[in-house]
Amino acid sequence: MSRKAIVAFVGRPNVGKSTLFNRIIGRRLAVVSDVAGTTRDRLYADAEWGGVAFTVVDTGGIELTEGHNTAPLSEDSEQFLPLIRQQAAVAMEDADVIVLVVDGQAGITTADREVAAILRQTKKPVVIAANKLESSKLWDTAYEFYELGLGEVIAVSALHGSGTGDLLDAIVDGLPPFDPADDVEDQSIRIAILGRPNVGKSTLLNKMVGEERVIVSPIAGTTRDAIDEKLRWHGQDFTIIDTAGIRRRGKIDQGIEKYSVLRAIKTLRRADVALLLIDGEEGITSQDAHIGGMLTDENVGVIVLVNKWDVVEKDSHTMPEYEKKVRDDLNFLAYAPLLFISAETGQRVNKILGAVMEVQAARHHRLSTGQLNDLLRDIVVHHPPPTKAGTQLKFYYATQVALAPPTFVFFVNRPEMVHFGYQRYIENRLRERYPFTGTPVRLIFRGRGDNPDKP
Known part of the structure; x- marks a missing residue:
């Protein structure tokens, strides 16, 4: 890759x-x-x-x-x-x-x-x-x-x-010369486990690999100290990328904190789906949001895992209240599935790979031009585009130009009139109708004469 x-x-x-x-x-x-x-x-x-x-x-x-x-x-x-x-x-x-x-x-x-x-x-x-x-x-x-x-x-x-x-x-x-070997097609789904230190990243990796008992081989990663784990589940190959924990602010020297970005970037650019691991005892921190923001920047699929759920004191209201808190604090990852797990005991760990497959399928989901433009017509009818200085924003047609993540180009008369709120409205309607679970989608707005094949 x-x-x-x-x-x-x-x-x-x-x-x-x-x-x-x-x-x-x-x-x-x-x-x-x-x-x-x-x-x-x-x-x-x-x-x-x-x-x-x-x-x-x-x-x-x-x-x-x-x-x-x-x-x-x-x-x-x-x-x-x-x-x-x-x-x-x-x-x-x-x-x-x-x-x-x-x-x-x-x-x-x-x-x-x-x-x-x-x-x-x-x-x-x-x-x-x-x-x-x-x-x-x-x-x-x-x-x-x-x-x-x-x-x-x-x-x-x-x-x-x-x-x-x-x-x-x-x-x-x-800079290193281009290596053709980097573009060799890897049929496995590449999974990155990201999180702060002590949230259970290594324990989760060991539990996922150990429970399946189907390790193919450890393979060298792109960094000298990284070891990837290969496994097969329900006929699908997976590669779990070894990742370094991302440290919390205030716990270690801030300069070293910033260097962790190097490893996170390298990891994410090799990954298809990222597992964002959160400490269920400590709750959401600013550093969890920092990591989540990096995931949106790199356009990978995302699953949020609340770990250590076995040691959290809870009643019948704890899980829905906790989910609301996570959704509020990580609202920019509203599309990400959320699982409550225990890497230590294995609670719900068996659901992770199935969720990964669902997210990977969503990353490669393609809409026909007809489906997309039917949706566009409904959007315009139910929420007319904005008007500015007597000129109304007009949508001509839309097309999907890329996968992983799904990328859509909308051709309009005045691209600069498509403000953030209307973009968010279009994305929400798109997600309501089609299965883009766990994956970001890219919306691009262009003038009518632009080339749709260059996102």
Whole structure:
């Protein structure tokens, strides 16, 4: 399965990583989602240079643990350096190209040397971006960073954009070549188990594999420490992708928290269906919503699993009340099936693979143009399109252009008049009539003369 390469920005605080990140992707990326009802950090985005697409991850600086942020640590602090080692190690494992962002005006610091010492151990391409060199007269100061022994040094100004073209050239040159083996068709349904640490991810994986007793073989994943599990159930092959837990905010260092995005992205881009595991004892947290938001971004199928249900004190009202709470807090995943399970005891674990098959079928469900336009006519009759400045939005016809996820193009007279509320109305009516359980759907609105085959 082909995927975009990942480029990780590494470095200490206040060297301009986020500014450079926004410059590279061509826009300011807000911390709030464009999906109603969600607030989550957006730490990654797709970029393209010279016709080559890749994903940029803004990992953030080295930050203090919660409760100890009254003053920054000095570069020479013994407490500071272990954090750098941990973060650099994660980037070293999971990124395809690493960009070490440094302060070109400040020169080499102890923290820069510590990161460089670790990055020199990897075979991954490393590019140094010597930032904050707003004047070309300062560019010669960038040569100092060749002392780190990591490779090419590019003088840049994230603030003004100078030097970023050279940086992008160096990034693209370091990206791995296309491997035809990545596009070999895998007939199995690929399942990713995602969740915070200690929600029972490993226990669930072991229970699913152990109960079936039909392991074909462990196969190496795309990262060096990942092991995928193959199993067959009711004649269908599944691949359960090994995933690292996504940590909660406030429990560990925030910088390391941000690096977990690297692994989550790589996992999701290999998956068909994701199992979002929630701790039934603790309830929904902001980090659960953060993970759920990533699932919508990557367009994978989703099943929400409330784990540890065996230890939750409950009566006849507990389950419906809990379901309402989950639906309210994760309202952007309203289409996802919800199961209450116990990975420890196996309660309802036997229902998971059946639900996965249902979601996978929904991801590949195709509507005929006739079905879609019959629905469109009903939508327009029962809820006429909006009018603006005396002009009414008109729908001409609709067609489905892609699967996994189902993608629909609607041709209209004025695409800019299709506001979010009307899009949501169309999606709700679509889901009422057709089986898109557990899968996002993409709605695209275009002018009449646009090509429907280019979503």
